[in-house]
Amino acid sequence: MTPSYLLIILLLISTVAYYLGKKRAFAVVKHQGGPKVLHSRPGYYGMLTALWCGVPAVLIYSIWLVFEPTFISDMILSNLPADIKALPDDRLTLVMNDIKNLVNGNILSGEISPVIRSASEHYKHLQFISHACLTVIVLILSIAGLLVVWKIIKPELRARNHVEQLLKLVLIACSTIAIFTTIGIVMSVLYEAIRFFKVIPITEFLFGLEWSPQMAIRSDQVGSSGAFGAIPVFMGTMLISAIAMSVAVPVGLMSAIYLSEYANKKFRAVAKPLLEILAGIPTVVYGFFAALVVAPAIRNTGASFGLDVSSESALAAGLVMGVMIIPFVSSLSDDVINAVPQSLRDGAYGLGSTKSETIKQVIFPAALPGIVGGVLLAVSRAIGETMIVVMAAGLSANLTLNPLKTVTTVTVQIVTLLVGDQEFDSPKTLAAFALGLMLFVTTLILNIIALVVVRKYREQYE
Known part of the structure; x- marks a missing residue:
């Protein structure tokens, strides 16, 4: 199952979990005086069920998709012939790009070598296994979360407090992601800028009155020094x-x-x-x-x-x-x-x-x-x-x-x-x-x- 379809199914299961949790809240107080004996409104019990059904599964889903390409690429590289693995890093990167382009259905220029074709087939096989494992793990985790919360729903369960705490953690996570994204952008730009200032003095950059960044590419080429x-x-x-x-x-x-x-x-x-x-x-x-x-x-x-x-x-x-x-x-x-x-x-x-x-x-x-x-x-x-x-x-x-x-x-x-x-x-x-x-x-x-x-x-x- 492709990750996009899996995400849609996960959203549908979470929606069903909301209604099942809400229905369970009504059922446990049916003979105890009705919803008025519940600690929280019935909707909170449904929301708690949906959150425990969806949030852990989505977290595993996201982490898996982030690290999946790296692991598969490493496994593909380890199985390539020794003469290809001995290539410089930039050439090896081009080989991996050709493999990924073939996997994604992009047309490669020139004739495709048997090694590249075999590696692309292996990549597809590993990707299929990874998606199958992801589907099983996410669905099991989602259904397990639904069943656990559905079982512990009782009138004295502080569903509203749990929902607010979970939402608070989600908001904190989103804020943290935004902060680290900003830090990552700044650090990446700063790293490359430091490399530039090692070649061109920062005083020349800040106080120079002429901007012409054209430079000769090779030592034997006639061109501007920039x-x-x-x-x-x-x-x-x-x-x-x-x-x-x-x-x-x-x-x-x-x-x-x-x-x-x-x-x-x-x-x-x-x-x-x-x-x-x-x-x-x-x-x-x-x-x-x-x-x-x-x-x-x-x-x-x-x-x-x-x-x-x-x-x-x-x-x-x-x-x-x-x-x-x-x-x-x-x-x-x-x-x-x-x-x-x-x-x-x-x-x-x-x-x-x-x-x-x-x-x-x-x-x-x-x-x-x-x-x-x-x-x-x-x-x-x-x-x-x-x-x-x-x-x-x-x-x-x-x-x-x-x-x-x-x-x-x-x-x-x-x-x-x-x-x-x-x-x-x-x-x-x-x-x-x-x-x-x-x-x-x-x-x-x-x-x-x-x-x-x-x-x-x-x-x-x-």
């Missing part, structure tokens, strides 16, 4: 993000204030969904719009005033990106402003304040922590945008503050450096991880600043 000064890349990122935020923050914030404080319910019911549609448009569509409409319009307008405007400019990318992230500012700010207690408004009106004075001096300061959070989300979205910059701002890393010139951003350079088959040994490829690390540090600094602002104003209004 320049890895990241200042032009980060300057382009900040320039485009600043242009985008200069559009998104005023428009989004003013829209939120109008919709929450001035607009009537009918207008708000129509305007807010229309505004939020902007967040659902794919970024590639924005990129096409920036490249085909906004950039030519800016170039033609600049030419009419005698200005030299590049065909791809930071201004075009920033303006379109600002329009894209307006909903992030307006929607979150609107929700935060509406969450300000009405008593603050009534108190301000009672002291003789006008609506505009109430908004400026009472509502806006009280909602500032949430507004800062929305703006921070918009900034992170602007910094991480790639498609619009590729299509409207270009790939040239120019050190300039002129919004009419071509610039590039960190994310665009990361994508450019990692496109295609790359060897993770050259400074050109490793530079992408150094850029990612610096981008992470920049975002972390923005989060710290926002946290300071949020704490300062939250203390005043709580």
Whole structure:
């Protein structure tokens, strides 16, 4: 049985377990006064049965599928001929990839050797045995959990307490997974960045004024030695993000204030969904719009005033990106402003304040922590945008503050450096991880600043 079908069956068994547990709760008190003598509501007994039926089985299911490919690959490698096992690690990895591609039904280029075909058949056989064992173990564990809980259901069983404790453990596990995932991402990027800084000095990377990561691949090849000064890349990122935020923050914030404080319910019911549609448009569509409409319009307008405007400019990318992230500012700010207690408004009106004075001096300061959070989300979205910059701002890393010139951003350079088959040994490829690390540090600094602002104003209004 395939793992996907097994998971569906496991969910069905858990659903049946819920109804059996609930039915059992009613049955044990049928002659003792009815459900009122139960410690918990009948639904909790059903939930407890379903949890013990599903959670341990899902845990074993997940662990099994995580480690299954590694064990099967090791067994396949141990059975390969000695001449293949003697190959270098990179060649041996390619052999395993060919075996896995054949197992998955992918068409391999060239003629398939008998060794690869035999290994793929062995892989399928081991995979079949593994899935069969997984099916038996998971089903036995699931049914055993159902029967054990079904048997111990009694009126004095504290089912609600057990369910809440189990759910608490599940939430803790999910939080732990999220934390370790973040740590894993940071450590992997940091490891590769350290490898880069062993080749290129960190001072050159942080303070260099030229970015040209092209390098000669072989010692006998004529090519550039590469320049890895990241200042032009980060300057382009900040320039485009600043242009985008200069559009998104005023428009989004003013829209939120109008919709929450001035607009009537009918207008708000129509305007807010229309505004939020902007967040659902794919970024590639924005990129096409920036490249085909906004950039030519800016170039033609600049030419009419005698200005030299590049065909791809930071201004075009920033303006379109600002329009894209307006909903992030307006929607979150609107929700935060509406969450300000009405008593603050009534108190301000009672002291003789006008609506505009109430908004400026009472509502806006009280909602500032949430507004800062929305703006921070918009900034992170602007910094991480790639498609619009590729299509409207270009790939040239120019050190300039002129919004009419071509610039590039960190994310665009990361994508450019990692496109295609790359060897993770050259400074050109490793530079992408150094850029990612610096981008992470920049975002972390923005989060710290926002946290300071949020704490300062939250203390005043709580």
